[in-house]
Amino acid sequence: MSLFDHQDITVDTEITADVVIVGTGPGGAAAGRVFAEAGLSVIWLEEGPKESRFRPNQANATRYHYQEGGTMIAQGSTLMPVTAGRGVGGGSLVNSALAFRAPDYVLQEWADLLDDDRFSPENAGLIYDEVSAIIGVGITRADIGGENNALIVRGAAALGYEGGWAPRNTPGCIGCGLCNTGCLSGGKGSVDRNLIVMARAAGAKVYADTKVDQVLVEDGRAVGLSGQVHHPDTGEPIARLTVRAPKVMISAGAIGTPRLLFHAGIADQLGPAVGKGLRVHPGSAVLALCDHDVNIWTGATQGAYFHVPGLPGVLPHTFNAPPEVVVMSLMSAGIGGKEAMDMLGKVCGIIVLVSDHGDGSVSATHDGRADIKYYFDDADIDRCKAGMIASARVLLAGGAKTLFAPVRGLGFYDSVEAFEEALMPTTLDDFTNYSAHPMATCRMGLDPETSVIGPSGEAHHLPGLYLADASVFPTSLGVNPQLTTMMTATVIAKGMV
Ligand SMILES: Cc1cc2nc3c(=O)[nH]c(=O)nc-3n(C[C@H](O)[C@H](O)[C@H](O)COP(=O)(O)OP(=O)(O)OC[C@H]3O[C@@H](n4cnc5c(N)ncnc54)[C@H](O)[C@@H]3O)c2cc1C
Ligand code: SF4
Structure with a gap:
């Protein structure tokens, strides 16, 4: 034994x-x-x-499989949840098994x-x-990739960006999209x-x-x-x-x-x-509405990526989220609850990761919990915005119609130019921050x-x-x-x- x-x-x-x-x-x-x-x-x-102890819901996962019950927060320039597995x-x-x-x-x-x-x-x-x-590790297969990933692969290819289906350690993946609450099928390596x-x-x-x-x-x-x-x-x-x-x-x-x-x-x-010297790969997401069904929570959880020419250290890749998070994103962009439920299946998205120059620290509270500080570097926010604009371009090129983002003050945009004009004046305080990469x-x-x-x-x-x-x-x-x-x-x- x-x-x-x-x-x-x-x-x-x-x-x-x-x-x-x-x-x-x-x-x-x-x-x-x-x-x-x-x-x-x-x-x-x-x-x-x-x-x-996998169940397909976040509450169970945070209880057993996220450190400190998923409640770790970095303080500093702003408040930012920081997650780690357990x-x-x-x-x-x-x-998400990206490798x-x-x-x-x-x-x-x-x-x-x-x-x-x-x-x-x-x-x-x-x-x-x-x-x-x-x-x-193998390249994500299109047959279990799902439309959210496929749209990004199409968009990046149309624009000639390097990237496509991403490498993942998922030899038996069936594309259920539940990597972040644990792989029930055993397909993840x-x-x-x-x-x-x-x-x-x-x-x-x-x-x-x-x-x-x-x-x-x-x-x-x-x-x-x-x-x-x-x-x-x-x-x-x-x-x-x-x-x-x-x-x-x-x-x-x-x-x-x-x-x-x-x-x-x-x-x-x-x-x-x-x-x-804490680094966190800060970033943000760009979402979009399509005319066709995407069901962003299905398919290989995060199975597509691309590189933006001239932006080393910025890695846009698939954004995946359970339905409740997608509804909240729509509502925070000003959509009513019922309308958000109707739009739910049409949302696709890209998350932008930035190799950071910000700085932070980790110590312990008296009872042994993590005491985390993180201070953003302004240039990282600028690089994140540049990655978001490229991501907006990819989403539209892949077949999406209307852009939005989990950034306060932004609405819905039919063109990259309009999205960029709204995004550029926003500041760190407007962003929804999150890190899974301490x-x-x-x-x-x-x-x-x-x-x-x-x-x-x-x-x-x-x-x-x-x-x-x-x-x-x-x-x-x-x-x-x-x-x-x-x-x-x-x-x-x-x-x-
Ligand atoms: C939601 C999420 C999605 C991610 N997606 C990806 C991805 O797609 N691709 C990728 O490359 N990376 C991803 N990451 C990041 C990746 O999982 C981590 O970078 C990686 O797991 C770090 O490995 P580690 O060994 O440093 O620490 P961890 O994986 O954090 O392992 C540390 C272990 O130590 C245990 N531990 C901690 N303190 C104690 C203690 N005092 N006593 C006993 N045990 C203790 C913890 O329970 C944990 O099991 C993701 C992370 C999360 C949370
Ligand atoms: S949880 Fe689903 S998407 Fe993730 S590796 Fe397992 S089968 Fe694939």
């Missing part, structure tokens, strides 16, 4: 392993697979439940910053190949279905329902982790589980890792860069003043402690981060065995 939860640990327990890892998301799973296949004994501690599989359980590689210019910048060739486009490319094969299975086959063990709150330090070395085992429905504390290991890895995500380091009281020891909060680097770990993954100031997740990115990425999280964690873990 290799998968345990609150039913198995009912009294305080201490065990040992070669490596103990907090978190079973893309980072922790990728690292654990490497360790286990190298013959090390691996134990994962995971706060979320051991088995997916459970055995972490964010891959509820993400992009980082652009070569980003990887080269990392290799230069780290003075480490393992992150060069060539070497990272080999690891991307390895991980992509394991998680089943979330890491619980591949990397963690491989590691468990090689002897690794997962302890779910266990929230780590202590990092054990002895004689100046990290030597283990300790967490509270709780009931997944009530949160009731059941027992403490302590794992002692010569290698301690934290892969709790870009919010969870600094949150844990602060809550455990070791952030100060690790230097001034802990929790600093990163870069415990950076990898050479300078202990601006980074927490070196290129090996080991903390500058605490031997035996390693980090491997989206928190360690040295810069913002410009593409959806899960595959690069797996690549980075795999590189770090291979260097440790």
Whole structure:
């Protein structure tokens, strides 16, 4: 048996392993697979439940599969919800499965910053190949793509933009559009279905329902982790589980890792860069009404993308939302409730992601929740608007008729020119902000003043402690981060065995 939860640990327990890892998301799973296949004994501690509790509704998903019940909010220039996944599989359980590689210019910048060739486009490319094969990355098939994606593919092609059907880790996708509440059909290659299975086959063990709150330090070395085992429905504390290991890895995500380091009281020891440098891929959406049925909530959840010429680091891709969110978007654009229900099926949309130059931080409140700050960079808003205007062009070229957006003050527009004229004077306060891509909060680097770990993954100031997740990115990425999280964690873990 290799998968345990609150039913198995009912009294305080201490065990040992070669490596103990907090978190079973893309980072922790990728690292654990490497360790286990190298013959090390691996134990994962995971706060979320051991088995997916997927239901096709957001309330259930936020309760079990989003960190802090989906209530994390960044304060700063404005209020912005920040989301991250939870459970055995972490964010891959509820993400949209887009599986992009980082652009070569980003990887080269990392290799230069780290003075480490393992992150060069060539070497990272080999690891991307390895991980992509394991998680089943392939180009979204048109037959399960759905009209929302197909319209974007048509529009981008008509305008000659590079892009089209997107790469996703969904080998068995049936196009139900429910990735963000969890894949009920099992068609998504979330890491619980591949990397963690491989590691468990090689002897690794997962302890779910266990929230780590202590990092054990002895004689100046990290030597283990300790967490509270709780009931997944009530949160009731059941027992403490302590794992002692010569290698301690934290892969709790870009919010969870600094949150844990602060809550455990070791952030100060690790230097001034802990929790600093938050990047979030801010962005916004452009929606449109069609004459024909789209049913935006069906088809591969996010299965199309394009690049805007002259706008590197801006990635427009499919916007998907459940019917209730689409109705709210229509109503916030001034449409009455009944009319919005009538229009519901005709809406299509694109979300615009921006590789950001804003700045933020993550620490912990006294009770261990995330304390998140984020300050927008004005130039990022301008690049977002440029991406939105290109997206408006693509939607009309793909067959949509009337443009609108979740931006205060905007109405409905039949031309890109009219949309642009209305959009340009809007400010950050008018935008509906949201982030599902926190990163870069415990950076990898050479300078202990601006980074927490070196290129090996080991903390500058605490031997035996390693980090491997989206928190360690040295810069913002410009593409959806899960595959690069797996690549980075795999590189770090291979260097440790
Ligand atoms: C709704 C949504 C859609 C997304 N869509 C995409 C997409 O299409 N493509 C893409 O590339 N990326 C997408 N992402 C982002 C992607 O999922 C994340 O970048 C990725 O999961 C980060 O991996 P990670 O290992 O760093 O952390 P996470 O995936 O956040 O994993 C961290 C794990 O650690 C656990 N944990 C945290 N703290 C503790 C603790 N104290 N004790 C024990 N366990 C703890 C958490 O429960 C979680 O399981 C999306 C994210 C969301 C939320
Ligand atoms: S769209 Fe595909 S991968 Fe996503 S939940 Fe549906 S079947 Fe699973």
